[in-house]
Amino acid sequence: MAYSDKVLDHVENPRNVGAFDKNDPSVATGMVGAPACGDVMKLQLKISDDGIIEDAKFKTYGCGSAIASSSLVTEWVKGKTINEAAEIKNTDITAELELPPVKIHCSILAEDAIKAAITDYKSKRNK
């Protein structure tokens, strides 16, 4: 299947690959997986005290579309508040990367990774 130029760009030059120290209190981690294809995605957000996402890193084991989706959201969430980041929809990702219908689950994975990270942030803060 042919990938769009945007997907290829992210696959060849993925942004923000890596990890933060998960014990750092300002770091939130979102882990999600797609049973349909066995892809696994880890998204980490570094969040300031006033709820601004200062930095983001990801590690994804999956197809090009899954890598591109996670790479893209690390760019998108930076500078956003957690509430703004929670608004990112998988349809925004599919549109930006021109993903075909069979790859929609990759964008859902990225959307859910943001949500999982925010949930982790909130539970860390409530401790």
Place this chain on the structure above:
Amino acid sequence: MKYFELFSLPINFNIDLALLNQAYLRLQKTVHPDKFAHKSSKEQLLAVQKSAEINDALHVLKHPLKRAEYILAERGVDIRAEQQTLQDPMFLMQQMELREELEDISSASDPEDEIEAFEKKIQMLEKDFHQQLTALIDQTELVQLERAADVVRKLKFIYKLRDELERVEDSLLDD
């Protein structure tokens, strides 16, 4: 359940693959085109359709994941086309670590030993999930079936690991 009935097999996740194969061959013989060469075109068409159905049934029943999904769907929990994500941090963390480990195998000094050790790990996980599935899937309560569905979802990651391991093995052989 149609597919099990077709092969006269008991409805059970743990299937006797030898029996399944025997039943398959026996059934395919009954609809073989040679037997219908002198029959009407309508009968020929029916035989072809039956043969396709038998093939579909074999395809589903012989693969543990497809078989489990089929049984669950027949019992009212259809997860075959779902796109939802799995969010079980402990399980996913372990999957992430296994993927990292697998990634390092190619560059290891003794990749063959590493592959063997990794294969054993996958087998252990698979065995464990199969046991859980066996205990849950033949229940009639929805709660149990939902839990069985969750085990199937996790098993898909284990099968994916196995595919990836095979890819690593192949790439090492090519070098």
